[in-house]
Amino acid sequence: MEQNSIIDATRRWVSEVVVGLNLCPFARRELVKDRVLFRVTDAGSEEALLTELQNELLYLEEHPDVETTLLVHPCVLQDFMVYNDFLAATDGLLVQLELEGIYQIASFHPDYQFGGTEPEDAENYTNRSPYPMLHLLREESLERAIAGYPNAELIPGQNIELMNRLGADEMRRRLSGEAVITLPGSE
Secondary structure, three states: OOHHHHHHHHHHHHHHHHHOOOOOOOHHHHHHOOOEEEEEOOOOOHHHHHHHHHHHHHHHHHOOOOOEEEEEOOOOOOOHHHHHHHHHHHHHHHHHOOOEOOEEEEEEOOOOOOOOOOOOOHHHHHHOOOOOEEEEEEHHHHHHHHHOOOOHHHHHHHHHHHHHHHOHHHHHHHHHOOOOOOOOOOO
């Protein structure tokens, strides 16, 4: 698949789902300011993806004008359980690079599943994306945003409630880019 179409699908998902449904109240500002970097890697192995991740972390270190990066990796870690296991390696890379506490890596995957849920539970859509990706966040910026947002600790629960209200079928449509059905009082 062509990188431009992957970036377009990811950008649409961020705009329509993450920002449009206000799943992350901090995302709109950075998207509007064009401080979100969308990168697609053709890494075909976990080792190659770790190298790409390292390069991206170092890029962020050198470019403070970029707030956050979505590192999309459509060719590796298609299986969610393998992807989930791989996240330990990303945390290890942060430690190795002495960037733990400076950056945080959030996880998004087309088959994301929280522990204790069923694969088709609507709440899993809070972390489902068009492609597997790693979201690189600056911890200092995240802490500032959370401190300036009233009741930030309620965001995850509110997102789960919204996903359950919209339902898995609706979220599947939104994730695939199909026509969106808006339910009264859903946004």
